[in-house]
Amino acid sequence: MAMARKARWGTRVISAAVALVAAGCFTVRILPWFNGERAALATADLFLPKAAQEVYRQELTVKESVIEPDGSGNLAQTQPEPEASPTPSATPKPTPTPKPTPVPTPKPGAKAYPITETQMGGGTQVGNLFIRNSTKQNLDFKKELQTLPDLKIKADGTPMVLIYHTHTTESYLPSESPWFYEGTETRSQDGNQSVVMVGNAIEAQLKAAGFGVIHDTTIHDYPAYTGGYTRSAETMKKNLKKYPSIQITLDIHRDAIGGNDGERIKPTATVNGKKAAQFMILTGCDDDGTLGFPNWRKNLGLALQLQQTASDLYPGLARPLNFCNRVYNENLTTGSLLVECGTEVNTVEEAAYTGRLFGEVLVKTLQKIMESQG
Numbered sequence: 001m002a003m004a005r006k007a008r009w010g011t012r013v014i015s016a017a018v019a020l021v022a023a024g025c026f027t028v029r030i031l032p033w034f035n036g037e038r039a040a041l042a043t044a045d046l047f048l049p050k051a052a053q054e055v056y057r058q059e060l061t062v063k064e065s066v067i068e069p070d071g072s073g074n075l076a077q078t079q080p081e082p083e084a085s086p087t088p089s090a091t092p093k094p095t096p097t098p099k100p101t102p103v104p105t106p107k108p109g110a111k112a113y114p115i116t117e118t119q120m121g122g123g124t125q126v127g128n129l130f131i132r133n134s135t136k137q138n139l140d141f142k143k144e145l146q147t148l149p150d151l152k153i154k155a156d157g158t159p160m161v162l163i164y165h166t167h168t169t170e171s172y173l174p175s176e177s178p179w180f181y182e183g184t185e186t187r188s189q190d191g192n193q194s195v196v197m198v199g200n201a202i203e204a205q206l207k208a209a210g211f212g213v214i215h216d217t218t219i220h221d222y223p224a225y226t227g228g229y230t231r232s233a234e235t236m237k238k239n240l241k242k243y244p245s246i247q248i249t250l251d252i253h254r255d256a257i258g259g260n261d262g263e264r265i266k267p268t269a270t271v272n273g274k275k276a277a278q279f280m281i282l283t284g285c286d287d288d289g290t291l292g293f294p295n296w297r298k299n300l301g302l303a304l305q306l307q308q309t310a311s312d313l314y315p316g317l318a319r320p321l322n323f324c325n326r327v328y329n330e331n332l333t334t335g336s337l338l339v340e341c342g343t344e345v346n347t348v349e350e351a352a353y354t355g356r357l358f359g360e361v362l363v364k365t366l367q368k369i370m371e372s373q374g
Contacts, residue, residue, distance in 0.1 A: 110181045110183050111262065112179040112180070112181050112182075113179065113180045113181075113182070113261070113262035113264055114179060114180075114263050114264070115177060115178055115180050115263075115345045116264070117266045117268055118267060118268075119267065119268065119316055120278055120319045120320075126141040126142055126145070127145070127308070128308075128315070129304075129308055129311040129318075130320035131307075131321045131323055132320045132321065132322050132323065132324075133323045134322075134324045135287055136325070137285060137287070137323075141304065144297075144300065144304055145304050145305070147301060148301070148368070148369055148372045149298060149301045149302045149305060149334075149335065150298070150334075151247040151248065151302070151335055152247060152373075153211075153366050153369050153370045154211075154212075154370075155209060155210035155366070155367075157210060157211075158212045158245045159212040159213065159245050160206075160246065160248060160366070161206055161211060161212070161213045161214070161247070161250065161362070162213075162214050162236065162239050162250070163199045163203060163249075163252060164199075164215075164216045164217075164218070164232060164236065164239075164249070164250075165194075165195050165199065165217070165218075165232070165251065165252055166220050166221065166228045166229055166231075166253065166328075167195070167220070167221045167225075167228055167253055168195065168196060169187040169188055169194055169219060169221055170186070170187065170194060170195045170254045171188035171190075171193045171194040171195075171344070172193065172277075172342065172345075172346050172347055172348045172350075172351050173345055173347050173348070174347070174348060176347055177345070180262075182262075186344040187221075187222070189219065191217060193348055195252050195254050195341065196217050197348065197351065197352055197355070198252050198254075198341045198354065198358075199215050199217070199252050199355070200355070201353075201355025201356045201358075202250070202252070202355050202359040202362065203215045204356070204359065205356060205359025205360055205362070205363055206359060206362065206363060209363040209366075209367070211363065212245070214239055214243055216239055218231075220232045229328065229329055232251065232329060233332065236249055236329060236332050237332065240332070240333065246333070247333075247335050248302065248336070248337075249332070249335065249336045249337075250336075250337055250339055251328065251329065251336075251337070251339070252341060253338060253339065253340050253341070254340060254341050254342050254343060254344065254351065255340040255341075255343045256344050264345045265345075266342075266345045266346055267319060267342065267343060267346070268350065269317045271314050271317055271353075271357060275350055276317060276353045276354045276357060277341055277342025277346035277351045277353075277354045278318065278319045278342065278354075279310075279319065279339055279340060279341045279354055279358055280318065280319035280322055280339070280340040281303050281306055281318065281321050281322065281337055282322040282324065282328065282338040282340065283296070283299050283303035283321065283322070283324075283330065283338075284296055284324060284325070284326040284327050284331075284338075285300070285324065285325050285326070286325070286327070287325045291326075291331070294331075295331070295334050296330070298334035298335070299335065299336055299337060300323065302335050302337060303321055303323075303337055304321070306361060306362065306365050307321045309365045310358075310361045313360065313361060314357055314361070317354070317357060319340075339358065341354050342354060
């Protein structure tokens with residue numbers, strides 16, 4: 001009887017040992033699955049909404065590449081240059097883990113829409129610039145380009161340019177993102193996040209070149225969006241009365257362009273190796289004389305000169321000039337234009353860079369006009 005009990009006890013010990021070894025082997029096999037990316041994906045599957053899960057998977061599996069627009073306006077994808085092999089050393093430095101691209105924090109259940117980055121083109125080509133003419137005017141734009149605007153420009157600090165914003169709170173993404181989440185804020189009263197920041201960059205370039213500039217940052221679209229142009233017209237009139245030397249008024253906006261199924265379009269161009277938001281100049285017209293805009297042709301002359309300068313200095317930075325049957329307060333002076341800088345999915349950094357570049361374009365154009373005046 002004692003022998004039988006010892007035999008059963010020995011069998012149990014052996015069985016327990018075998019089970020322990022098997023459990024250890026299974027743990028070793030599954031631990032790598034729970035490390036790093038797989039663990040993150042498992043957590044995402046458990047706790048994130050479906051749209052956010054897909055975003056997370058995309059971020060963890062994306063390959064590093066450089067995406068730049070090619071000449072046709074399509075995206076060209078190329079692999080980065082290979083890095084040189086590190087010099088052997090006694091104590092090699094650990095390879096830093098690349099950080100994922102920051103994205104806005106999605107709200108619970110928020111949908112994620114793809115952001116498509118592209119260089120926008122099209123329109124009618126006139127020399128090296130492009131124009132989208134949606135008016136009934138059949139103009140010879142080459143001939144129009146030969147006449148410089150009749151503006152009295154000085155570079156002695158006298159106010160020449162008024163910068164303002166009808167939609168002052170239009171803002172940009174704080175950082176690069178491949179996705180736009182439903183509910184992401186596209187308006188901000190923080191001037192460092194909005195079109196005010198673009199105006200600041202333009203202002204800095206003008207002042208550095210000696211041109212006087214008034215940058216009015218009055219908010220016209222908050223708390224009420226409707227009536228923004230009526231309110232900004234009052235701002236224009238107030239400044240034109242206070243500073244009668246002003247020759248040019250620029251209403252700086254940012255655009256919003258959607259595609260299929262909620263897709264967002266991000267217009268960019270690469271300038272000196274750095275990504276910038278494309279800008280678009282909009283100049284109005286009065287096709288049938290009912291808009292109270294008799295001097296629209298003079299505004300068109302300024303718009304064409306700016307478009308030409310931009311095409312010469314920074315090819316691809318400007319979207320086609322938008323010549324349309326609209327007013328947008330451009331009837332208040334003979335040097336009034338509306339400028340769209342990027343869209344709501346361009347970043348603050350890209351938009352600020354464009355503000356600087358557009359400021360350079362404006363300075364060159366004003367200097368050209370001054371030279372023509374002797």
